[in-house]
Amino acid sequence: MLAPSRILRTTPAQAGGGRERWSLVEHAYDAIAEGSKSFATASELFDRDTRERVWLLYAWCRRCDDLADGQDHGGEPTEHADADKRLRAIRLLTERAFEGLPTADPAFDAFGLVARECGLTREMAEDVIMGFELDAAGWRPRTERDLARYCYHVAGAVGVMMAVVMGVPKDDSEMLDRACDMGIAFQLANIARDIGEDDAADRCYLPIEWLVEEDIEPGQHLKPHHRGELTDMAARLVTLMERHEAAAKLGTPRLPFRSRWAVLAAARIYGAIGREVRARGQAAWDHRVVIGRWDKAKHVLGAFWEALRNRPQPPETMPEWTRGDILIDVRMAGPIAKPPMDPLPDEE
Structure with a gap:
């Protein structure tokens, strides 16, 4: 009974x-x-x-x-x-x-x-999940603004959550903007490094308008005769990365020392990835760019002194992509749907 x-x-x-x-x-x-x-x-x-x-x-x-x-x-x-x-x-x-x-x-x-x-x-979690949704759907950016929104979902929104985890108040828009910049910088470095791996997985995060400007046929950007143009686009990504990286550092003085040190170390390591892609030129995708153990140690040490000095220099030009503008696009796409709570179907 x-x-x-x-x-x-x-x-x-x-x-x-x-x-x-x-x-x-x-x-x-x-x-x-x-x-x-x-x-x-x-x-x-x-x-x-x-x-x-x-x-x-x-x-x-x-x-x-x-x-x-x-x-x-x-x-x-x-x-x-x-x-x-x-x-x-x-x-x-x-x-x-x-x-x-x-x-x-x-x-x-x-x-x-x-x-x-x-x-x-x-809301924070859903902003991140929307990035996974874009990848799962095989989405590709058409414009630079699309690229900005993608970078926000997959990394900028994570940066915002990381800032809150570090103790930044949820209503401190300035600090959350800088955290978002840091996430976007990391993602731009990843995109530049992983162009070859993404192509092997039938993905491309270079905006279609960039490919059109370079007169590259769809799906042909890794062909040997386009390596020069691809190198130019990767350098363009790294330039954007450096702008967001410099803007992000403006928020670090208000972090506790150890958090500031950790954030600056991560920025140096990811920044080194992007700059190494640019330095390798057309050979950037022959072998995956990896920052070795000793180089990481150097970046950690450099970040220590940078955190101790605590006087970040602003970029010559602040990033064109701002968290506020991106969020307008995100919120105009529609309200966050309430997640379904009914059980998932059994595997067949």
Whole structure:
């Protein structure tokens, strides 16, 4: 005989879905150590509480990215046929994490924990998820403004969340703008470095209008006879990166010393990736650009003195892409949909 519904136990809401905090932190560290060696290096410079929260947030970002693409820590993406189902799962699990309900996935439980501890919002999370949605749909930017919006979703919005994790108030627009600039700078460096890998996965983040300006046929930008034009476009990406990088540093003086040091170290490492792509010229995609261990150590040391001096120089020209303008485009696209809470269909 079934028990009356009035005496059935409900699942209690707990930050982290009821998992032990130490186990979530351990899982999150493994995720960042495997997924991003550059960011893992910089993250070690934070104080312990901030460092662990940065790892918890990263674990969610990494897991969502893998789910959206059907990957495992950035491996080969799968077909886009079930992209809608995967995005639906991401939104459902993220909503459960916000509610403090168990998700059966430590990365989402980790997000629920850091969201509760730092006051991350559903709007912040949805801005990031929209970037995964663009990738899962095989989206490509037509204009430079499209590229700006993409960089915001996949990295600028993450920068905003990272700033809040570091203790920046959610209503401090100036600091969040600078954090967004830092994320965009990182993403521009990644795009410049990964042009060859993205092409192998049938992706291209160079705006179509840039390709048209260079008189490059669709899908032909990596052909040997277009290497000169491709080098010019990569240099254009790096110039944009440097502008956002310099603007982002204007926000670092208000961070605690160790957070400032970590952010500046990450900026130096990612900036070095972009500048190495530019320096290699037409050979930039023959071998993946990697910043070696000793070079990372030099950047960490340089960031220490930069953080100690704490006098960032403003860029000659502030970035054309601003968080405010991008958010207008994002919000005009429509309200954030309430995530579906009905169960996902069983696998066939």
